[in-house]
Structure formats: C-alpha cells, structure tokens
Amino acid sequence: MAPKRKAAAAAGRASKRVASGISTPVSVSDDEYPSASEAEESSGREGTPASGPKRKYEKHKYDEVVKKYQPSSYAKTKQVEGDGDPASRLFNPKHDFFNEPLKADHRLRPLWIDRYNGRVVLETFSPSFKQAQNFLINIAEPQSRTTNMHEYTISPHSLFAAVSVGLTEQDIVRQLELFSKTKVPDNIIEFVHEVTQSFGKVRLVLKHNRYFIESNDASVLQMLLQDPVIGPCRVEDSVDLTTEKASKMGGLVIPGTKDAVQNRQAAAQMEQQKRQQEDEDDSDDEYGGKEAEKDMTEFLREDEDEDELDQVHTFEIDGSKIQIVQEHCNVKLNLPLTEEYDFRADEQNATLDIDLRPSTQIRYYQEHALSKMFGNGRARSGIIVLPCGAGKTLVGITAACTEKKSVIVLCTSATSAGQWRSEFIKWSNINPDDVIIFTSTEKGRIPNRACIIVCTYSMVTQNTRRAHDSKQTMDQITGREWGLMVLDEVHVVPAEMFRRVTERIKTHSKLGLTATLLREDDKIKDLNFLIGPKLYEANWLQLSEEGHIARVQCAEVWCPMTTEFYAEYLGAKTTNKRSLLSTMNPRKFQACQFLIDFHERRGDKIIVFSDNVYALKQYAEGLKKPYIFGDTGQRERDNVLQNFQFNPAVSTVFLSKIGDTSLDLPEATCLIQISSHYGSRRQEAQRLGRILRAKRRNDEGFNAFFYSLVSKDTNEMYYSSKRQAFLVDQGYAFKVITHLNGIDRMPDLRFSTQEERMTLLTDVLLQSETAGEQENIVDDLFSDRTTFRKPGAGGKKIGNGVKRQAGTLSSLAGGEDMAYLEYARGSRSNKELAKGKNAFFRKEGRDKERRKQATMDMRNELG
Numbered sequence: 001m002a003p004k005r006k007a008a009a010a011a012g013r014a015s016k017r018v019a020s021g022i023s024t025p026v027s028v029s030d031d032e033y034p035s036a037s038e039a040e041e042s043s044g045r046e047g048t049p050a051s052g053p054k055r056k057y058e059k060h061k062y063d064e065v066v067k068k069y070q071p072s073s074y075a076k077t078k079q080v081e082g083d084g085d086p087a088s089r090l091f092n093p094k095h096d097f098f099n100e101p102l103k104a105d106h107r108l109r110p111l112w113i114d115r116y117n118g119r120v121v122l123e124t125f126s127p128s129f130k131q132a133q134n135f136l137i138n139i140a141e142p143q144s145r146t147t148n149m150h151e152y153t154i155s156p157h158s159l160f161a162a163v164s165v166g167l168t169e170q171d172i173v174r175q176l177e178l179f180s181k182t183k184v185p186d187n188i189i190e191f192v193h194e195v196t197q198s199f200g201k202v203r204l205v206l207k208h209n210r211y212f213i214e215s216n217d218a219s220v221l222q223m224l225l226q227d228p229v230i231g232p233c234r235v236e237d238s239v240d241l242t243t244e245k246a247s248k249m250g251g252l253v254i255p256g257t258k259d260a261v262q263n264r265q266a267a268a269q270m271e272q273q274k275r276q277q278e279d280e281d282d283s284d285d286e287y288g289g290k291e292a293e294k295d296m297t298e299f300l301r302e303d304e305d306e307d308e309l310d311q312v313h314t315f316e317i318d319g320s321k322i323q324i325v326q327e328h329c330n331v332k333l334n335l336p337l338t339e340e341y342d343f344r345a346d347e348q349n350a351t352l353d354i355d356l357r358p359s360t361q362i363r364y365y366q367e368h369a370l371s372k373m374f375g376n377g378r379a380r381s382g383i384i385v386l387p388c389g390a391g392k393t394l395v396g397i398t399a400a401c402t403e404k405k406s407v408i409v410l411c412t413s414a415t416s417a418g419q420w421r422s423e424f425i426k427w428s429n430i431n432p433d434d435v436i437i438f439t440s441t442e443k444g445r446i447p448n449r450a451c452i453i454v455c456t457y458s459m460v461t462q463n464t465r466r467a468h469d470s471k472q473t474m475d476q477i478t479g480r481e482w483g484l485m486v487l488d489e490v491h492v493v494p495a496e497m498f499r500r501v502t503e504r505i506k507t508h509s510k511l512g513l514t515a516t517l518l519r520e521d522d523k524i525k526d527l528n529f530l531i532g533p534k535l536y537e538a539n540w541l542q543l544s545e546e547g548h549i550a551r552v553q554c555a556e557v558w559c560p561m562t563t564e565f566y567a568e569y570l571g572a573k574t575t576n577k578r579s580l581l582s583t584m585n586p587r588k589f590q591a592c593q594f595l596i597d598f599h600e601r602r603g604d605k606i607i608v609f610s611d612n613v614y615a616l617k618q619y620a621e622g623l624k625k626p627y628i629f630g631d632t633g634q635r636e637r638d639n640v641l642q643n644f645q646f647n648p649a650v651s652t653v654f655l656s657k658i659g660d661t662s663l664d665l666p667e668a669t670c671l672i673q674i675s676s677h678y679g680s681r682r683q684e685a686q687r688l689g690r691i692l693r694a695k696r697r698n699d700e701g702f703n704a705f706f707y708s709l710v711s712k713d714t715n716e717m718y719y720s721s722k723r724q725a726f727l728v729d730q731g732y733a734f735k736v737i738t739h740l741n742g743i744d745r746m747p748d749l750r751f752s753t754q755e756e757r758m759t760l761l762t763d764v765l766l767q768s769e770t771a772g773e774q775e776n777i778v779d780d781l782f783s784d785r786t787t788f789r790k791p792g793a794g795g796k797k798i799g800n801g802v803k804r805q806a807g808t809l810s811s812l813a814g815g816e817d818m819a820y821l822e823y824a825r826g827s828r829s830n831k832e833l834a835k836g837k838n839a840f841f842r843k844e845g846r847d848k849e850r851r852k853q854a855t856m857d858m859r860n861e862l863g
C-alpha cells in the first residue's frame with residue numbers, strides 16, 4: 001500500500017506545481033540519477049531493497065512489534081502490490097475506498113479509512129474537518145497536508161502516543177466511527193484493540209526521587225515482577241505490589257492560557273468575597289452559616305473522592321537499573337514505559353519561583369501542545385514540533401512555569417543560550433539571577449536553590465579535560481536533580497549526544513523542541529526512547545494562514561541552459577562537471593541577478609544559498625555581494641552578518657552550506673537557492689524556516705519568497721522535486737516560473753554577450769573535478785567545532801559523528817513504517833521514479849490554463 005501512498009503523494013506533489021511554460025522533456029540518462037546509496041545519502045530515504053535501510057529496519061527489534069500489530073491483511077496486500085508495474089498498483093481495486101458502502105450522511109463525515117494499511121484521508125472542506133483534524137492529530141501521524149486533502153497513518157507508534165495522552169480504545173474507535181464515511185473496517189478496530197492493550201499500560205514514575213513502575217492493571221505488574229529481567233530490578237526490601245488510589249489527575253491549569261486568566265480573576269473575586277464574608281461573620285454565626293459552609297466542604301470532598309475511584313498499582317525499581325527496564329519493556333516485551341513526573345507531589349525538589357507575566361498569553365497551538373504534555377496533571381516527556389518562528393521558546397518557558405522546578409535548557413550555540421535567557425526574563429517573572437548561562441564563553445555560578453541553567457549541548461557532552469571552574473559547574477549539574485530538561489532543536493543534534501545528555505543529567509521530565517519532521521542520522525529511533533514520543537505537531541500552512549508565521553510564496557525558476565553550456569553538459573563525463581555546468585549556467589546567474597535586484601528594490605533582506613563554493617564565490621563576487629563559507633574567519637562572518645542585519649546598504653548575503661546549521665542568521669524575507677544538496681528534504685525545510693520568522697508577516701498582504709533556481713533539462717530538476725517533497729506535504733505549492741518578466745530589459749545584466757558567456761564557460765571547464773563538489777560540511781552542529789569521539793572507542797575520532805541516513809522524526813509517533821516502505825520503494829525504483837517525474841513534467845507542460853495563471857500570478861509579483 002505504501003507504494004500507492006508515495007506515488008499518490010508524488011502525484012499530489014506534482015499537481016501542486018503550476019507550470020508556466022512547457023519544458024523540453026528532461027532527457028538525462030539513467031546514470032545521471034544518483035546511485036541508490038547516493039540517493040539515500042542525499043534524501044535520507046532511499047536504499048536498495050537488499051542493502052542498508054530496509055535490512056536495518058528488518059533487523060530492528062522494535063519493528064517486530066510493528067509487524068506483529070499490522071492488521072492481518074496487511075502482509076498479503078503488500079505482496080500483491082509488489083507484483084506488476086508501478087502504475088497498476090495505483091489502481092488496485094482493493095484500495096478503492098468505494099468498495100465499502102457509504103453511510104447515508106457520508107457528506108457530513110470527512111474520513112476515508114483504508115483497511116489495508118491504516119491510511120486515513122481527511123477532506124479539509126468537510127463541515128466537521130476541524131473536529132476530525134483535532135482527533136486525528138492525537139491518534140495518527142500526519143503524512144501530507146495539502147489544501148484539500150490531508151493524509152494520516154494510524155500505526156502502533158501513533159496509537160501509543162494517543163494512549164499516552166489519555167485516549168482509550170473506546171474513545172478512538174467511537175470517534176473513528178463518528179467521522180468515517182464508511183463503517184470502520186473490522187481489522188482496524190482489531191488493530192486499535194491489540195495495540196492499545198499493550199501500549200500505555202505501564203508508566204515509569206519518579207516520586208520522591210524513587211522510581212516506580214505503575215499501572216492501573218495489577219495483572220500487568222504481576223507479569224512484570226515475574227519477568228527474569230525486570231523482577232530482579234525491583235527494590236529488594238519493597239513490598240511486591242502496592243495499591244493506592246490514583247492521585248487526582250488533571251485539574252492543572254497551564255499558565256498563559258484563558259483558563260489561567262479566568263482563574264486569576266476568580267481568585268481575585270474570591271478574595272474580595274472572603275473579605276466581605278469576614279465583615280459579615282457575626283451574622284453568619286447567628287444563622288448557622290459556618291456550619292453550612294462546613295457541610296458543603298465535606299460534601300465537595302466526598303464528591304472529589306468519588307472522582308478518585310481509579311486505583312493504581314505500583315512497585316519500586318532500582319534507579320540504577322532504569323535503562324535496563326526501559327529497554328526490556330520497549331524492545332522485548334512490547335510494553336513501552338510512559339514517563340511521567342508528578343511534579344505537584346514532589347516535595348523533595350525545591351520550588352522555583354516562576355510564573356508567566358500576567359500580560360503573557362500563549363497561542364492556541366502552544367496551549368494544545370502543552371496540554372499534551374500536562375494533560376493528566378503530570379509532566380509527560382516527549383517532543384513538540386512547531387515550525388520556525390512559531391514560538392517554541394515560549395512553549396519551553398511555559399512548561400517551566402507549569403512545573404516550577406529547576407530547569408536545564410540545552411541549546412545549540414552560545415548565542416541561542418543568550419536568547420533563551422532573555423526570553424525567560426521577557427516572558428516570566430523569574431529573578432534574572434536565577435537564570436544562569438553555562439557556555440564556553442560564559443560560566444555563571446550555579447546557586448544551591450532552584451534555578452534555570454541554559455547551556456550548550458557541547459558544553460555538557462564534551463569528554464575532554466575541563467578547566468577547574470567548568471568542571472565544578474558540570475559536577476553541580478550532574479550532582480543534582482532537575483525537574484525539566486528542555487532540548488532545543490532536536491533535529492540537528494546527533495542522537496549520540498542525547499544519549500550522553502540523558503545519561504549524565506538526572507531529570508524528571510524532558511521536552512524536545514524541533515521545527516522539522518526530518519532527521520538524517522541513524523539514531524532516529526532512539527529519540528523515542530531517549531526523549532519520548534512526539535506529543536504534538538503543528539500544521540505549517542494553518543499557522544501561516546493565521547499569521548503566526550510568515551506566508552511564503554515558493555517558486556522554482558526554470559533557467560534554460562545556454563547552447564554552449566548545454567553542449568558541454570551533455571558531453572561531460574562526470575557528475576561533478578555536469579553539476580558545475582548546470583550551477584554556473586549564465587541564464588541562472590542572470591535570474592539570480594534579476595531576483596536580487598527586484599527584491600532589494602522591494603526592501604527585502606535576501607539570503608542566497610549555494611552549496612558549491614566555486615559557484616558561491618563566482619556569483620557573489622560577480623554581483624559584488626558579501627559571502628560566507630566554511631573558510632571565512634569568525635571576525636569576517638560576524639562582520640558580514642552584522643552588516644546584513646543592521647546596514648541598509650547590505651541587503652543580500654551569499655552563504656554556503658555553513659548557513660544551514662552553523663550560523664545564527666538574522667531574519668530574511670527572501671531566499672534564493674542556486675545550488676543545493678541533491679534531494680535533501682531536511683535542508684529545504686530548514687532553509688524555508690529561515691524566512692518563516694519574518695517580522696513583517698503581519699503587514700497587510702506580506703509574503704516572504706523562496707526561490708529555487710534550476711537549470712532546465714538537467715538533473716537539477718529531479719533533485720529539486722525530491723527536495724520539495726516535505727514542503728509540498730506541508731501544503732506548500734511550488735509555482736514554476738519559466739520566464740522572468742523584464743529580465744531582458746535589465747541594465748547591466750551579466751553574461752549578456754556571447755564573449756562573456758564563453759569566458760565563463762572556459763573558466764568553468766578549466767576548474768578541477770573537485771570544484772564541482774559541494775562544500776564538505778556535515779549537517780550537524782558540532783562537526784566544525786567539537787571533535788566527536790565515540791565512548792569506548794579509545795577516544796578515536798569518528799568523523800563528524802553523523803552518518804547521513806534515512807529516517808524521519810515521524811517515526812516517533814507513527815511514521816516509522818512509512819519511512820520503511822518508502823525506502824524500499826524508492827530504492828527499488830529510484831531510476832523509475834526519476835523517469836516518472838520527468839514524464840509528469842511533460843504532462844504538466846500541456847496544462848495551458850494553469851501555466852497561464854501561474855505566469856500571471858508571478859508576473860504580478862515580479863512586476
């Protein structure tokens with residue numbers, strides 16, 4: 001079924017492209033496309049069926065659980081789909097939703113459920129779309145959210161996340177039935193039953209600094225106690241099983257919400273009433289008022305007790321054996337432990353004097369995200385996914401204000417640490433002395449009282465000898481307990497670092513924050529284990545429509561190759577040479593020049609990205625703009641970025657890959673890519689994120705712009721569509737511009753004479769093979785700063801600590817099986833896929849009406 005999904009997604013993707021001109025079909029031979037391993041490296045998805053990811057996936061024990069819980073018919077279906085050509089499977093009658101009889105009022109119901117793979121399609125134009133979406137976000141993993149259709153997958157992970165936020169099997173089935181256009185298939189009901197039986201049944205709770213395994217089902221705990229691995233982890237002198245009334249769940253109000261404001265108002269009102277009451281005390285006594293009040297209190301207490309009928313059963317386990325228990329429960333017993341922190345009952349750890357300022361109001365999606373974390377009155381560990389600029393910092397701060405215990409924030413750079421500190425002070429009433437920075441450049445003293453420490457990942461994970469004061473601070477950090485650990489930007493930090501962080505720092509709850517769903521290292525699955533499940537993921541397009549993040553116009557500009565460049569391109573023997581020729585295409589250069597000029601005149605701040613350093617220098621020097629790449633010294637980097645931010649005469653900066661992760665970039669409103677890293681969806685998403693923060697987003701009709709310049713009829717077109725996959729799934733439409741109106745009349749247009757073009761071509765041809773390579777910067781934050789050493793490897797340097805490999809954060813809450821299926825398919829038909837796409841472009845080219853419309857739109861934009 002997954003092939004169908006992906007192909008459908010590809011079709012959806014392509015259909016979002018609004019071609020404004022017919023392109024000559026891309027005629028690149030198969031060997032133009034990356035080998036399976038190259039594609040795997042570039043996109044993080046593909047691999048041959050016999051190699052890499054698929055085999056790895058099959059070996060991964062956790063996935064046995066997934067396999068086990070797949071609806072029984074799933075395996076058979078997969079086999080059927082494996083046969084035949086790629087197109088036929090799109091029309092497999094088995095997957096026709098209309099096979100099931102429709103309910104009479106189906107028009108009012110927005111869901112289609114595919115019995116064969118748990119795929120759910122949601123109609124966005126349905127009257128009950130919002131309610132259905134709120135429900136689906138809880139129980140399924142979003143795969144694609146385009147304008148009219150959203151696609152989700154129900155999987156064991158997503159159901160686990162659902163159970164962990166308090167939904168029961170009955171809730172899930174009832175609501176599926178409510179929203180579904182057809183009767184919910186039996187095997188899906190069975191699937192939900194099987195999965196919810198196992199997941200979320202057992203919790204790991206830290207209470208009074210002791211670890212407990214807790215469940216509402218005594219038989220599950222009895223089973224665990226008899227397990228040869230878990231049994232011995234029980235604290236020897238503790239009673240076998242304790243049964244107590246469940247502590248009151250819920251009743252927690254997250255600060256910054258409407259409820260919190262109402263509570264404040266109610267408290268003020270009550271205070272006033274109390275004062276009045278005191279004045280009337282005498283008369284109360286006369287009429288037995290005190291007595292009546294007492295009765296009412298008793299009554300209410302009894303009423304409360306009735307709410308506490310649930311019982312929990314617990315046994316204590318040895319704190320030093322937590323990892324063994326977690327791993328055994330997760331991997332062997334298929335009973336993942338939910339981690340929860342009963343912070344309101346924690347009397348051992350000092351309370352942090354912090355609250356949100358009365359003027360601080362969190363947005364609805366921030367509240368939704370936090371309610372997933374604190375839904376039952378305890379703090380659940382997990383990951384919250386919000387796009388750049390949507391306010392992850394405030395989410396972290398509100399979590400800290402809710403728990404009111406010591407907090408440790410880990411971030412990716414010293415600048416970011418400074419920003420976190422100022423944001424804490426801006427949004428909350430925390431005493432500034434209680435927010436301490438611990439980075440390589442600033443080492444505040446940690447007080448013994450409850451406090452907030454903001455530090456960099458590299459500072460707490462480094463293994464090298466530390467200076468005396470650093471060591472002291474580090475000892476203080478590792479020697480005490482923290483209520484909350486906030487892990488910022490989890491998508492760019494190697495999982496190995498998380499492992500060290502969570503090993504070294506004792507914390508009751510963990511909150512991971514990230515902007516994208518994508519991560520490209522092989523430890524992705526560990527994040528589920530090391531941090532927790534994904535708790536919430538926002539819809540990018542919805543936030544941009546509501547003005548919380550910038551509205552972005554995405555366009556792919558097709559630049560025809562000049563005759564001479566194309567002749568050389570077709571004759572070039574190596575990928576590097578071809579890549580250099582397509583990047584240096586004079587028409588692309590001109591398009592870049594035109595767009596920079598156009599947007600500078602509009603008052604935009606423009607970042608131009610080139611992964612190829614030769615091209616970066618040629619373009620930037622040719623257009624007299626500043627640039628930064630790996631070899632640029634720190635002082636010059638700072639100088640360029642400061643000018644870009646504050647000097648109105650510097651509106652454009654050229655950046656190499658270094659701009660993706662290693663620079664704290666000022667805000668930009670326009671982004672142009674001239675050469676990019678093959679098909680990396682993560683890089684594309686991350687770059688788009690750079691402009692989502694644009695402050696001008698609240699200006700009437702403000703748009704930020706994201707352009708990819710692509711040399712027509714070269715393999716750049718193939719990579720470009722791969723890169724866009726994630727953003728298209730987020731609902732972004734890429735317009736295709738085949739002609740920039742006014743470019744021919746632009747004064748001082750570079751390479752407008754044959755002579756200039758030939759000089760450029762000669763220079764390009766004279767470049768060595770390596771000039772066509774991308775800059776060698778690995779996409780993790782620490783590659784250029786910290787030597788990453790593997791513990792137990794004798795301190796041997798292990799490259800950059802990151803291996804590019806397929807993986808998505810979606811696996812944390814349900815996308816894992818999807819990622820697997822996509823590997824398998826992509827790997828098998830990598831070349832086919834490429835051909836298919838080219839064919840699609842040809843088809844697209846015939847759609848004259850849409851072409852015209854798109855050209856008009858963009859022409860209007862581009863004058």
Ligand SMILES: Nc1ncnc2c1ncn2[C@@H]1O[C@H](COP(=O)(O)OP(=O)(O)OP(=O)(O)O)[C@@H](O)[C@H]1O
Pocket residue numbers: 361362363366386387388389390391392393394515693
């Ligand atoms: N509830 C809110 N009320 C008012 N302003 C808010 C709110 N939430 C966030 N903001 C503002 O939105 C902007 C972006 O917030 P922030 O920098 O935390 O986003 P982010 O998601 O961390 O972005 P990035 O991933 O780019 O770091 C900031 O100016 C912040 O002050």
